[in-house]
Amino acid sequence: MGVLIFAEATKGNYKKNALEAVYYGSKIANQIGGETVVFTIGDGANAGQFGSYGADKIWFNSNENSSDTQVVSSLIAQAAEKAGATYVVLANTAMGKAIAGRLAIKLDASLVSGVNALPSGNTIQKQVFSGKANATFELKGDKHVITVMGNTLQPEATGNDGIPEEISLSAPEPRIKVLDTKTVEGTVPLPEAELVVSAGRGMKGPENWGIIDELAELIGATTACSRPVADTGWRPHHEHVGQTGIAIRPNLYFAIGISGAIQHLAGVNNSKVIVVINKDPEAPFFKAADYGVLGDLFDVVPKLIESFKKFKAS
Amino acid sequence: MNILVCISKTPETTAKISFSSDNSTFNTDGVQYIMNPYDEWYALVRAIELKEKHGGKVIAINVGTADNDIIIRKALAIGADEAVRINGEASSSYFVAKQIAEYAKSNAIDITFLGKETINYNGSEVGAMVSELLDQPYISYASSMEFDGTSATINRDIEGGVEVIQVSKPFVISAAKGLAEQRIPNMKGIMMAKRKPLNVVEPVACDDKVTISEYSLPPGKTEVKMIDPDNMDELVRLLHEESKVI
Incomplete structure (x- = not known):
């Protein structure tokens, strides 16, 4: 009995989602009285830190085909068998979800992706209807695969680092060849962002985005936008949050010049704190907001930037 | 070439979400259903484009009851050549994946398309399960795809970037925004859809692993606190002291 967590490495490093998955997995292990085993692909160089997030054991296996879900799911399945895992936990990333379904079939396990709370007995909760509701899933059988949403638990480093140990596994031949990887450097990807500054049609045109970028940079936030803004090409599609874009749950979401259509709200209404800046008192977004500012964004946002500058200087 | 497109039925995006009095089931009263946008806008259209270029046929597959036929007809109107409905309640992603994989196995499917997720369960589970059941590569969150008849070069969205990969058929691919441009069915398509075959197949037995x-x-949110637009210092103070997010 135990919990195996797959920690996804990006060029040998681990993002916050990996720490969260490990921390979350260790909490399940506490519940069921089992061991927390972390498995990662690579040389294990930066994997020692998982010890302080609750890992009892840290295993690594070198393989160059970490983008091939057939290879990765095979390795994880072997590690899960070796650990005698009752639960296998992955971060709810694009890759995590692509692997989880395969793993569930391989291990003959139940699968719930995108959970947003710890399990309670044999039930677990996840967000459904793009964030408009939660559903409680009952898990059957004796093995379960889970992918955990970002910002579900805040990971806390408590104990000491662990010592990664290499394990030998057999890998199938890869059938996918990676030609290139293009990453946007410097900014936190939206699903992981704790602070998000988002803007909509109220901006009037792409040339006015300077104040949004400035505000985001000042507070270390990631920028986002509404669907009409992405559809008209004012902003790139990967910034589109909402029901048909990305669903996010940051600690703080600034909605600037976004009216708050139901499809947009669905993607952001699980944010901890929502600030709405809009000049239309009838904007539906105010009903979903914690703080509202009724005013012209072209006056309000520069003032807000000045206030944040003062705050940071104090 | 045989291309399979998995289509799911979802409540339309503005549907009011409510539940039965004991909260055990989704309240379908007055809810309009649509084809899952990722399936319709991107997966189905890219499949039709491939057929137009390379020949073969596009088969739309849905797991569900006869209520779903209207959605399946829309897929035919947009340009699928034939459709199959597996006549069972889509009770879990495993049940659905199992049915699709069974059909794909016995119909020599070269490429299986799905949307990246449904907008009601947001699980992204079925594609990965189908590919495992078929022992085929799986490329999820594809935002562009070039295909030469045998192998495909695909851009897939990953956290904070894009990965460019190459894969040979058969494979399973899930569609994200950008893979194709939405097509609206025209009158001719709607008329033709009525004459295209919609086969109904009974499901294979399969036990759900979750319910x-x-x-x-x-x-619910507490009442919004309105801040004077001339006093942004106050907003910053509240974010720092009251809600402690800054």
């Missing part, structure tokens, strides 16, 4: 026992709405 939904309860739904709940997220906790």
